[in-house]
Amino acid sequence: MKRIFLLGFVSFCHIVSAFSQNAKTVSTRNLRIDGHPAWIMQGNIYEVNTRQYTPEGTLNAFARNLDRLKAMGVQTLWFMPLNPISKTDRKGTLGSYYAVSDYTALNPEYGVMADWIKLVKTIHGKGMKVIIDWVPNHTGADNHWLREHPDFFVKDSTGQAAIAVDWADTRQLDYKNPEMQDSMIAAMEYWIEKSDIDGFRCDVAWNVPAAFWSRCIPELKKKKRNIFMLAEGDKTYLPPSGFDAIYPWNMFAMMKKVAAGERPAFGLDSIYHDIDSLYPPNAIEMYFTSNHDENSWNKADFGVFPGAEHAPFAVFTQTMAKGVPLIYGGQEEPVLRALPFFEKDTIRFEHYARAAFYKTLLSLRKRDIALSPDARFKKIHAGDDAAVYAYTREKAGRKVLVILNLSNQEQNISVKEKSLWGNPLNVFMHSKEPLGSRPWKMEPWGYAVYEY
Numbered sequence: 001m002k003r004i005f006l007l008g009f010v011s012f013c014h015i016v017s018a019f020s021q022n023a024k025t026v027s028t029r030n031l032r033i034d035g036h037p038a039w040i041m042q043g044n045i046y047e048v049n050t051r052q053y054t055p056e057g058t059l060n061a062f063a064r065n066l067d068r069l070k071a072m073g074v075q076t077l078w079f080m081p082l083n084p085i086s087k088t089d090r091k092g093t094l095g096s097y098y099a100v101s102d103y104t105a106l107n108p109e110y111g112v113m114a115d116w117i118k119l120v121k122t123i124h125g126k127g128m129k130v131i132i133d134w135v136p137n138h139t140g141a142d143n144h145w146l147r148e149h150p151d152f153f154v155k156d157s158t159g160q161a162a163i164a165v166d167w168a169d170t171r172q173l174d175y176k177n178p179e180m181q182d183s184m185i186a187a188m189e190y191w192i193e194k195s196d197i198d199g200f201r202c203d204v205a206w207n208v209p210a211a212f213w214s215r216c217i218p219e220l221k222k223k224k225r226n227i228f229m230l231a232e233g234d235k236t237y238l239p240p241s242g243f244d245a246i247y248p249w250n251m252f253a254m255m256k257k258v259a260a261g262e263r264p265a266f267g268l269d270s271i272y273h274d275i276d277s278l279y280p281p282n283a284i285e286m287y288f289t290s291n292h293d294e295n296s297w298n299k300a301d302f303g304v305f306p307g308a309e310h311a312p313f314a315v316f317t318q319t320m321a322k323g324v325p326l327i328y329g330g331q332e333e334p335v336l337r338a339l340p341f342f343e344k345d346t347i348r349f350e351h352y353a354r355a356a357f358y359k360t361l362l363s364l365r366k367r368d369i370a371l372s373p374d375a376r377f378k379k380i381h382a383g384d385d386a387a388v389y390a391y392t393r394e395k396a397g398r399k400v401l402v403i404l405n406l407s408n409q410e411q412n413i414s415v416k417e418k419s420l421w422g423n424p425l426n427v428f429m430h431s432k433e434p435l436g437s438r439p440w441k442m443e444p445w446g447y448a449v450y451e452y
Contacts, residue, residue: 034282034374036244037198037226039129041372043075044318044362045230045326049292050079050110051094052339053329055346059111059119065349066126072332072355073362076129076228078201080292082106082116086140089169092342097133098203099140099169103187113194120195129198131228132191136184136212137204138164138172145183146171152180165207175209185216192223199228202243206233210241217242230286239283245324248285250274255289255316258406259309264386265406268316269379275322284373287317288326295328295339302336308445310334311357312404315447318361319393319402321377325365332358361449364427368451370398380420383413388442392420399452405442413448414439424450 031038046069054061069077084107085095094109106113123130139145145152146161153161154172161171173180191197200220205213220227231243238246251271257263275285289310294300305313318325330339330347332355339345365371375395380403382390387407393400401420405411415421415435426433427449435450442448 032226033372036282036284036373037228039226040076040228040244040284040324041374042366042369043129043324044073044365045076045078045131045286045324046074047078047291047326047328048080049329049339049347050082051097052345052347057109057344057346059115063119063122066122066128070126070128072359073366074128074327075362075366076131076198077123078131078230078326079133081133081135081203082110083135084108086142086169088140088142090141090342091169092340094342094344095140096167096169096342098135098138099167100135101140101143103139103143103184104190117195120197124196129228131199131201131230132197133203134188134200135203136173137207138167138170141169141171143171145180149180149183152177152183164204175212181212181215184212185219188216188220189223192220192227196224198224198226199230199244201230201232203232205231205238205243206235210237213238213241213243236278239280245284245286246279248275248287248323251285251287252294255313256304259305259313261408265389265404266385268389272321272377282374283322285323286326287320287323288328289313289317290328290331291326292328292339292341295335296341297338299338301331302334309408312406312445312447314357315361315402315449316389316404318365319371319400319449321375321391321393322373324373325361327358360428364400364449364451368398368400369395370400370451380415380417382415383411383442387411388413390415401450401452403442403448403450405444405446408444410444411442411446412439413442420450420452422452424452427451 033041048062050059050062051057081097081100083100084102084105086099086101106116120130152173154174156162164170164172175181188200217229229243230245231238232247234247234249254263254267254271258265258267289305290300301310332352333349334354335347370393372395375393378392380390380392382388382403387405387409388411389406390403403413414437416437421436423432423434
């Protein structure tokens, strides 16, 4: 009798254990931290310009790069708009990616929908995530909605669909129309249901009303709970409306001024304090040294952070508080020219000169919780504050020290804080290094990262 009871009890324990294991799996898959998908907290974003990425400019051709990108540490792939491009009022030969003619179709230049579905499955199979660029503020100048639903658009003085801002190849959507809102949400849901994407980067999110986002994002989460929502914009209403991350335009502007010698390194502090005061505590900023707009129109990063200047600012984007980092496709080569917006100009991958540099940073971010957006930030004095920007990130007993020389002059470095002394890992030297009060010199645009 006791034996039977014992066997029954053991069986019961196995059942409970199995249930617990399954529950753990489900909860991990659906885990959110501070309101955000858990997978983005120590993740990163890599922007894919499909048109320029390969000679073919197709999704199937891009797929050949997945193993290389995974080895570099890339986690989330952001694809620039995949939709067909309007021909009416088209700019240049190929047109702007952001002049969408059909929200629920794939640009035939990239392949067919089956290619996209296969690519997403392959990416997921490698443990990576996928978000797509979405253009909710405006359509292209011959979007089928213009014929089928003319009331979806804001009208100009002649009663025609108004041009969005000053982009002549687009037409402005009217968010006062609830049916248009329904149609926009349905189109976004289509991509989740059709191809199991992990979220959206929303173009010109700053010009779409908060009320729409507050309605739209919960609806999208019903389709897939842990989608990641990135807003192109920095308006204060965006995080409370449901966005996980926003653009750090003020920080990027200050980074450029510091790089140009127009502001001291400590100019970055005022922007960080603004983030703290303007946004909710859990707000995340997507830090970058380049993206498609900044590359094509403003010479980033090759003209904004030229040569050695790129490195310390790239380290900053990968390690700064409240942030998730972006790498624009081609920066690992690096591409040192502006990629045209409306024409074909293939990226030539030959040297991958920055790939090891980025791999070091992406690996550190993945393994060390001290670089999670919600990890503590503390400014450290390690030299001339006008040139040297130093800080620690700390969470759950883990700590990372970052020291950046944001000047074109050699700087004397001295760590006075005794709690940082010891033998931390010099992340870029791949070895432990004694760190104490003894000063040393850091080269112009130098950087050091220590892991405790």
